[in-house]
Each structure stands twice: as structure tokens, then as C-alpha cells.
Amino acid sequence: MPSLEQLRFDNTYARLPAGFSVRVLPSPFQDAHLVSVSPQALRLLGLETSEARRPEFVEAFGGLRPLPGMEPMATVYAGHQFGVYVPRLGDGRALLLGEAVTPSGERWEVNLKGSGHTPFSRMGDGRAVLRSTVREYLCSEAMYGLGIPTTRALCIIGGREQVFREEVETGAMLVRLAPSHVRFGTFEYFHYTEQHEHVATLADYVLARHFPHLEGAKDRYARFFAEVVERTAQLVAQWQAVGFAHGVLNTDNMSILGLTLDYGPFGFLDDFEPGFICNHSDDFGRYAFDKQPRIALWNLACLGEALLSLISEEEAQTALQAFSPSFASHFLARMREKLGLRESRPEDRELLETLFAKMADARADYTRFFRRLGRFDTSEGARNELLRDQFLDMEGIDAWAAAYRTRLLAEGSVDAERRLRMDRINPKYVLRNYLAQTAITRAQEGDFREVDRLLEVLSRPFDEQPEHEASAAPPPAWGKHLSVSCSS
Template identity: 50%
Template sequence: MSSKVQFSHRFAELPQAFYTPVDPQPLDNLKLVVWNDDLAEQFAFSTTSQMTEDNIAAWFGMGENENFQPLAMKYAGHQFGAYNPELGDGRGLLLCEATNTEGEVFDIHLKGAGLTPYSRMGDGRAVLRSSIREYLCSEALAGLGIPTTRALGLVDSETPVYREQVESGAMLLRLARTHIRFGHFEHFFYTNQMAELKLLADKVIEWHFPHVVSETNPYAAFFNCVVDQTAEMIAYWQAYGFAHGVMNTDNMSIIGQTFDFGPFGFLDDYEPGYICNHSDYQGRYAYDQQPRVALWNLSALAHSLSPLIDKSLLEAALGQFETQYSHYFSQLMREKVGLLSKQDGDSELFNDMFDLLKANRVDFTRFFRQLSELDKLGREPVVDLVLDRESASAWLERYQLRCQTEFNDSGEAKSDLERCAAMRKVNPKYILRNYLAQQAIEKAQQGDYGMVRELAELLKHPFDDQPDKEAYAKLPPEWGKKMEISCSS
């Protein structure tokens, strides 16, 4: 760890109603699975080649590190719609903050660090399986340009952890602009700690929304920002076919970053009601329910902020969510299909496209990628994805006629080459399909971390043709589709 790095501990300076100091509990015989050199270099941290045993131990709580001041945050939250006051960092510790080379401050958080006062009936551990999934998915979303936390490093160990079976304990280092959640505000509201509620809002504004300080009502302006940033995050999820799986309010970042990866899944076949969490018996967190749930969660946050913000202002902000979400989603989808101008008939064209994908269970990611390669490959690869070839051909005919009415900045009709080149920058060739993650996990559990590292690098550049990685762009096998994932970790 370089001496040039600037560390801070702003959250630790808050009253202890906000957290409990806790030291990490060691794991046995740490093994470095993967280290994110690209991210490390942004902070002047050690890179993989510099990660000695002592360095690994220092990063993952096994040795002395004067820069860390570990603490477990206290919060609450609504889980599957039911309020739970007994939440907090049950297996993770906020170690400190670090400033990157751009002057941006990020939390450094250690997940799987052992028991805390908020572990409830758990053991405070994380297992290799779930830690690999979080590492890969956070980096996959970052590669796609989706607001997300990031993964810095991951270690395996010989410490046994008991879930459905015995697994190896692991630790994940996570970076985020903040670990403050909707549930932090809920905790102070429902326990009637109004001074702490106000202090938390003041600090969140100071740290993350300083531009609202000069507003007539900074608290209302802050909430407006939270609504807008959450709407944008959800629009990205929907546009890229990402299902989070467990959108409890304690898993909702106050700054609209994708947070706490568990039973997530990317769409394979386009199925709007896709449920990735096998514990989600009612489909509350199905892919097509995510915008609705986000608004529900924002309403829960609004209730917790009601001592600070007038009800009419909260309702006005919530009332803008659907408009904001629709704006962001429409913008993203227009970029994906290369139709940036708004014209009569576009709504029908888009609706018919989604109907075609749904009726024929077309692979979501592959469809848009093939559409972006019409200039190179022609129509056949798109039509081949659709069982009803006649309907696919008819829609493509309408789509290509519509493309002829798009113009560039010079006022000239956009060429297929120009349009498709732009589309390939927003339509990934590679995504983290669950079956790929599972294959990497199974190899890692046997001590082979090569596929984890390979996927981590691949997913940093999801839009690029990577000729030696074509196997990762293949359509999933039938057994690998619609895999439901456990929350257990």
C-alpha cells in the first residue's frame, strides 16, 4: 500500500449510535484469488505483482494496518416488504476511506470479516461461491457503464464455513462512494432518534450532494436527487437485462449505485417475469417488477425523511420517478437500437420488438448485439434468433426503413456503418451469464482461479470483439438458462 494514498475516516467520526468498532476475524491460510490492478492503480494501491503475503494479510484484516479503523454500520430495512429493525453490517466492516488520483473519496469495505453485533444468527462469514459472484458482477456492471460498487480484491482460505454444505470462507474488498443505505435513515426514524436522523442527512448532503446546500430546501433537493439517481440506475438494469434479485431497502444505496450482490441474474431468453432468487416465491423482485419496487423503496425512504421534508414535497419528488425512469430507459433503448430521434410510430416499433422477443423467448443480449452488426453480417443472424422467422423479417424490414430516417450532425442520412458502430459501443458481446459464473466457481473451489481472473478481465471490455474469447459469447446451454440462485453466502 503506497504512502502516497490519502486515507480518511469520516463515518468513524460520527457518534457511536451509527456503528460499533469491530476487528476483523482472521481466516486460515489466505490465498489471493484475484486482485483488480486497474482499480488499484486509480488509488496508487499495490498491484498484483506487489502483493506479498504480508501485504495480503494487511489488506484482509490479518495483520496490522494503521490506515484502517474497522467498524460495523447499524441500519434497518424492509425485507420483502416487511420491516426488520435488527439489521446492520453482520459480516462486513467499513475499514476506512481512500481518495483516488482524481480526488474522489471511496469507502473501503471488507466483506466476510466475521462476527459483529449485527450478525444475528449468522457466523459473519462469506463463502467463496458468493464472493466470486459479487466480484465478477460488480466488475461486469462497471464495464457496462452501470452505476455500481466495485471489487478490489478477493481471497480464499482453508477456514470451513457451513451453509447447505461445508464451503471455504472468503473475503471480498469492496470500494463504493458510500455504504449508506435507505435503511440507515429507516433505523433512526423508527427508533425516534431524530437528532441522528438529521445529522445523517446533513452528512450525506455534505459528502455526496454538496450542490444542494444553496437550495431553498436542501433536504427536499437531496431527496429529489436520490429519486433521480435511483431511477437512472433502474433504467440501466432494465436496458441491460439485469435482475438484482433482492431489492430490500437495506440493499439500496443512497446515491443510486448497484449494491449488495446476491442472487442476481442477467436475462438469457427475454422473459419479463424472470425471477433469479429462488427464495422470491411471490416474484416481488422479478425483472419486470424492479421499477415498481424501486418506487416502493423510495416511498419507504420518504416516510423516514418526513421529519425533515414536508409531505407535499416528498410526494412531488416521488411523483417524478416514473417520468425520470421512462426518460432514462427510453434514452438507453434508443441508443441500443440506433434510433436517437423521436418520430411517429416509434412506440409501436419498440412495443412490437419487445412482443417479438417475449413470444419467441429470444436471447436478450444477443438480439441487440446482432442488430448492431447488420452492417457486417446482414439480417440472417438476427432472424435466426427468432422462432417465428416471418414476423422477425417483417419487423426488421420496418426497423431498417425507420433507420433510413436517422441523420448525423451534418444533416446527412446516417449510414449503416455509422449507426451500427455507435450501437456496438452500447450493446455488449459479453455479459456475466450465471452458467459462466458457476463454471468459474466450480473451478475455483478446486483451487483453480484461472477462469475467475479471465472473466474479470473479459468483462472489463464487454463491447469489444475479443477473438480469443469467443467461447464466452456463445448462447447458454439449456441447463444454464434461468438459473435460480440462493441468497445464502
């Protein structure tokens, strides 16, 4: 594998017209140090973990001594934030360092978050805090472990610099990777400033890099939009199936590639609560768990509007109309897998909706319920106590279990084989808020071992890992209603 010095960088985004970005040098921390590094993400760049232990690694990725080929820059975009259009946002605390080109020819944009003031910082300081950085770092890699498309987190770089939010906190930087960080809001910026030639330039750039199969097609822009709609439908279905809520689902936080992007406030369901709000700044529940598919469609409509210089209204509407049936199909297919069903039958939707109603009434733990469901015993007379102990309405859950057993037997399901399949789709470990908070508290005290331990656990969320059994527990009383906000 190459050494750090052999890592080759390019920056194709920097070759777009001047209005797309501004060259900005990072503001490195004094006394910068490595908090944690993801070995899996590091391997995307073709680097061994030993390279991250070198001081040159922190200097390069922390902005002190950029590697040859890096061209730090802040990109411009706009976005609808909580439904209100903000005409100019941009990278206010992040920089695109460039694209790491791997020996196999893959390109990974390297993005440094918390790197200091940029022309898009508005009234902000351009910094990030350790608290939010740990959360994004762990969740990015946890989502990858769950098989959900996401930006990746390479490492956390810490420093002693103090940052003021609601209180004084320790600053930190996150190095994240993605094939592209282009957002819905990037297209919106050029559309609403009536720079339609740049809408086309951006679309052509994205197609050449990420949708090469569409290049040259007469209807390439319409097909591009349709593919973004489909990718987004599939992404949100995966979120919903695993019980994940994105707390700031603004158009500037939605990836053109269908990746999970910009982990601000987020949350995995503990109790099954359809109206779960993970962001305490979301006063009206715009981004509540059960509203996320509707909001994703709303955001896609904003993107469609931004592409109207390239596609017709009819083409935009045709693509948008495909979202809801696509989402429903992906979600139901995912939930069949979570229920251990191999076949598609008309009664499956009712079976699932009845279960969700009973789980909501009982506030059953979402992750633990589905993991335990894999142990369901279809033997005549089996009581399945592991299933029943989360419900007060025993009669109701017993009736559902009887219907579920009938459904399983109808397709000849074998308990042992089904359990193996279900354990590969129903995680035992997710990044519950209390787990993240424990790691944050220790990190703020200078102990980063819990961050590394959680990173390892969440990289294998479907494995039993008996030595980490405590991390699969439901939240303690203090962890039930932790407050997570947009401040970072």
C-alpha cells in the first residue's frame, strides 16, 4: 500500500468556473492531535493504519501542510432550510481539500469540516465542536456498517482551541470522504441567481463524474433527475427500516448521489414512536421520523424546480410521481426481510401495519424487537416470551404472533435458517444517543478509548459481539430524552 507521501491528489471541482468556489486556506489547530481514525475509511485511500499515527498525517489532513495536489476551497450552494429558501449558504465551516486518487483510479473527495472561517461563514466562526464531530464520525461509519449509502468519516483531529456555542466547548475537525459533496442546494443556488448556464455546467460535471451512462443521451438531464429521485426513495426507505431520523433534512443537506449527508441532529429510534423528533430545534416537527418520506419528496420537488432550465415541467413531474410508489416498494421489501419473509404476499402490508400499531402503543424498543423477532419459535404452542415481554397488551401481541406464525408456515419457513437471514438484516447495535453521549463525555475529558470502542462495535452491527453486550441495551433513564440541537 502507498505511503502518505505517495497519495495522489487532484481537484476537478476547482476547474469549474470561478463562481462555483472560493480558494481558502484552512486555519489549523495549534497542538493538533489525532482523536480517532477509521481503519475501514483509511483503506478507501489505500493507506494502512500505521500511516495515521505519523505526525505528518495530522499536519496534512488538519490543514497545516496540505499534500501536493490539494487545493483547499469552499464551495457555494443555497438551500431550503426548514422550508424557507436561503439564497446563499456554502461551505461556512468546511473545505474541499481535493480528490484523493487511489491506485485503482477511484476518486474520493476529502472534506475538512471545522477548518475555520470562509466567505460563506456569515456570522459563524467556521469551527466545529468535539461533541458534534464525534457524533458525525461515529454515525457515518455506523451507517456504512448498516449498509446504508453515506459519506464516510476518515478521522477526527482535535485541538485545544475553545469554541463558544451555548457554552464554551472544545473544537475539533472531521475529515470526511465522499465521491461528491454536491447537494440539491448547489443546483438551487445557480437556478435562483439565474445563472442557468452554470446549472448546465454543474449537471454536465456531475453526469461525467457519476452518471457516465447518461452522457450523450438526448434526454440525459431528465433521466438524471429520475435517477436522483429513485436513489433518494431507496435511501429514505433504508433510513425508515433501520429507525433512523435525519434531524435537518434541508435541501442543502441532501446529496445528489443519494448519500446520507451532513449529520447534525439525528437519532435512531429507541422506543417506537412514529412522530419521533430528534432535533429539539424542530419546534413544529417538520423533520419528525414519520414525515421524512414526505419531506424528501418536497426537497426533490425543489431540485426539480432548479433543473427547469434543463428539463420540462412534464419531465420533472413524471420523475416526482415515481417517488412515492418507489419508496413504498423499497420500504415494504426491506420490512419483509426484517420479518424474515422470503415471498411477497398481499397480506404483508396489513401484517406490518398491525405490528407497527402495537409497537407504538407499547413503545416497544425498535431495534431490540426486530432482533428478538429472529428468535421466533413457530412450534405449536410456543409462547415466544422474548417477543411478549415488551408489550402490556398480551392478548393483542399474541393475536399478531398467531397471524405471523401462519404467514411463516405458509411459505415453509424454517426457524434456524430464518434466524440467520434476519440477523443479517436486523442489527443488534445502532448508535443510540446515550452511547454517543457517553463517548462524547469521555472524549471531552481527554479519553478517546470509548470513541474507538464504539467505532469497532458499530462496524459490525449484525454480529453478536458478547463482549460488548451492554452496548445493545436500551437507554438508561438519563439517556431516554437527550437533547440534540443544530449547534455544532
